[in-house]
Amino acid sequence: MHYTLITDPAHAAGALNDLAPIYQSVFAEPPYLEGPRDLALFLETYQCEHKTPGFRLVLARTDDGRLTGFAYGLPLASTTGWWDSFLDTTPAAEFTREDGRRTFVIKELAVLANRRGQGIGTKLHAALLDKLNAERATLTVRPEAPAAAWYERHGYELVGHTRPWDGAPVYQTLVKPLHT
Secondary structure, eight states: EEEEEEEEEHHHHTHHHHHHHHHHHHHHHHOOOHHHHHHHHHHHHHHHTTTTTTTTEEEEEETTTTTEEEEEEEEOOOTTOOTTTTTSSOHHHHHOOOSSSEEEEEEEEEEGGGGGTTHHHHHHHHHHHTOOHHHHHHEETTTSHHHHHHHTTTTTTTEEEEEOOOOOOEEEEEEEEEEE
């Protein structure tokens, strides 16, 4: 397995056609059950996010070049609404203060079903966060998804629950310190 970190926006843009089928396959599974509209939203969002300074994408490829997984994320901007929509908590102002460097958000981490349990997700996660200057990482995950327990095993702690858009399911917002 080969892992490639991409930080160049042009190279990240060129990877989108490879990412789409992985995203579609992984998030069509329960509990997500995402369809064409969700894939279109992913594609649209990615086309903006990959241009953000500090954006990072990691690809996992087999020895023969087949993509089996990916992870990407970016720093939270000072104007982010990331910490605004909690259902069950109101974090302190100091906790939610962002400056474009403090917090790195993992937007997606996906590994094809037939490749799970081989450490690919762990290596994608490690490569994504390697040598970051951010204080912490954050992400959202569906509580009923197997990934929720996986993130907990990797040191993430619950901040609270959120419903990021009207009609969305409830997500857990998790955070992990990167430098102690």
